[in-house]
Amino acid sequence: xxxxxxxxxxxxxxxxxxxxxxxxxxxxxxxxxxxxxxxxxxxxxxxxxxxxxxxxxxxxxxxxxxxxxxxxxxxxxxxxxxxxxxxxxxxxxxxxxxxxxxxxxxxxxxxxxxxxxxxxxxxxxxxxxxxxxxxxxxxxxxxxxxxxxxxxxxxxxxxxxxxxxxxxxxxxxxxxxxxxxxxxxxxxxxxxxxxxxxxxxxxxxxxxxxxxxxxxxxxxxxxxxxxxxxxxxxxxxxxxxxxxxxxxxxxxxxxxxxxxxxxxxxxxxxxxxxxxxxxxxxxxxxxxxxxxxxxxxxxxxxxxxxxxxxxxxxxxxxxxxxxxxxxxxx
Amino acid sequence: xxxxxxxxxxxxxxxxxxxxxxxxxxxxxxxxxxxxxxxxxxxxxxxxxxxxxxxxxxxxxxxxxxxxxxxxxxxx
Numbered sequence: 001x002x003x004x005x006x007x008x009x010x011x012x013x014x015x016x017x018x019x020x021x022x023x024x025x026x027x028x029x030x031x032x033x034x035x036x037x038x039x040x041x042x043x044x045x046x047x048x049x050x051x052x053x054x055x056x057x058x059x060x061x062x063x064x065x066x067x068x069x070x071x072x073x074x075x076x077x078x079x080x081x082x083x084x085x086x087x088x089x090x091x092x093x094x095x096x097x098x099x100x101x102x103x104x105x106x107x108x109x110x111x112x113x114x115x116x117x118x119x120x121x122x123x124x125x126x127x128x129x130x131x132x133x134x135x136x137x138x139x140x141x142x143x144x145x146x147x148x149x150x151x152x153x154x155x156x157x158x159x160x161x162x163x164x165x166x167x168x169x170x171x172x173x174x175x176x177x178x179x180x181x182x183x184x185x186x187x188x189x190x191x192x193x194x195x196x197x198x199x200x201x202x203x204x205x206x207x208x209x210x211x212x213x214x215x216x217x218x219x220x221x222x223x224x225x226x227x228x229x230x231x232x233x234x235x236x237x238x239x240x241x242x243x244x245x246x247x248x249x250x251x252x253x254x255x256x257x258x259x260x261x262x263x264x265x266x267x268x269x270x271x272x273x274x275x276x277x278x279x280x281x282x283x284x285x286x287x288x289x290x291x292x293x294x295x296x297x298x299x300x301x302x303x304x305x306x307x308x309x310x311x312x313x314x315x316x317x318x319x320x321x322x323x324x325x326x327x328x329x330x
Numbered sequence: 331x332x333x334x335x336x337x338x339x340x341x342x343x344x345x346x347x348x349x350x351x352x353x354x355x356x357x358x359x360x361x362x363x364x365x366x367x368x369x370x371x372x373x374x375x376x377x378x379x380x381x382x383x384x385x386x387x388x389x390x391x392x393x394x395x396x397x398x399x400x401x402x403x404x405x406x
Contacts, residue, residue, distance in 0.1 A: 124353070126347075126350030126351065126354050127347055128347065128351065129351040129353075129354035130354055130358070131354070132353050132354045132357050133358070134357065134374065134377050134378075134381070135370065136371065136374030136377070137374060137377055137378045137381055140378065239343055239346060242339050242342055243339065245342075246338065246342070249396075250396065253389075253396065289335075292334075292335060293335070311335060311336070311339065314336060314339060315339055318339070318340070318343045322343075322347075325347075
């Protein structure tokens with residue numbers, strides 16, 4: 001057991017402190033180069049540095065390389081390669097506005113190393129009922145999973161601190177579930193995602209000093225998706241991610257096509273005179289998670305963020321219950 | 331509204347568990363032997379079709395559920 005604890009501690013410390021110490025100089029560099037965007041949810045004209053994906057990917061790659069030194073697992077190689085590719089895809093989208101097809105297609109291609117490295121099992125595990133072997137279907141699942149998790153996290157990156165805070169809850173939930181299922185090596189490999197998210201949340205929380213951008217959100221989502229596949233916890237990962245999945249589901253079911261948020265004309269939310277957020281009655285606007293939260297009445301940006309975190313904790317509890325149910329067979 | 335969201339989350343969770351059960355019970359034991367070396371490929375193809383059908387049903391149920399839970403609140 002001690003041979004697992006030492007790499008776990010080293011990688012978690014590295015993941016946290018690499019992001020913690022590289023983000024402030026990154027903010028300075030981005031501001032100096034005028035790589036800033038307006039925070040649309042502030043009354044004043046606040047400009048925020050973007051993208052923070054650079055420090056996020058640095059924290060992940062450093063900690064996972066150290067873990068590879070200890071474990072030499074193909075699963076870790078898959079995480080490093082795919083997460084780096086997702087960062088690059090997001091960075092291109094941060095710099096140049098690409099079409100709605102760009103991210104899903106390129107992320108699907110980025111998922112291929114999981115297949116080439118053989119870092120998966122084609123058994124899909126369900127609670128209570130056991131496993132089902134679906135070799136061909138599973139290849140499709142791998143190719144679809146990374147674009148879905150990447151874009152799902154990207155779609156929830158709507159307010160200060162939400163994407164990183166949500167990732168803290170979802171990724172630690174996933175790690176706990178992997179420990180419950182006694183998949184200790186992948187559980188340790190998954191821990192840096194939670195610590196990277198936690199360190200980044202310090203600068204991303206309201207009022208944000210930096211935004212993750214597409215490069216950060218896709219990095220978070222892609223790594224989460226890869227861990228789900230290599231850890232064989234796809235169903236549990238989907239449950240822990242349910243609030244973000246609901247957001248994507250509501251958006252797609254109201255818009256009825258794959259489209260970038262910036263291409264949508266109708267506004268789902270607007271500001272009250274005291275600068276609280278409220279849901280609009282615009283029939284052309286997409287139905288989103290935030291719009292549903294605000295249907296109960298106007299809230300501040302901070303209150304909406306905490307409402308999303310409470311939903312994430314609720315789905316995290318459901319995911320942990322599901323992990324315990326994996327050991328029970330009907 | 332918030333209880334509606336929690337209810338929707340819980341319903342999604344229930345649908346995942348039930349859908350998983352159907353997958354395991356229906357697709358798990360399914361196999362074909364009479365097509366020589368390609369039996370696994372044909373069996374996988376059939377499993378893919380059934381799984382996609384289940385996903386479509388899952389999305390339809392969720393859409394109906396979404397309308398049932400949220401329509402009143404959004405119109406008010």
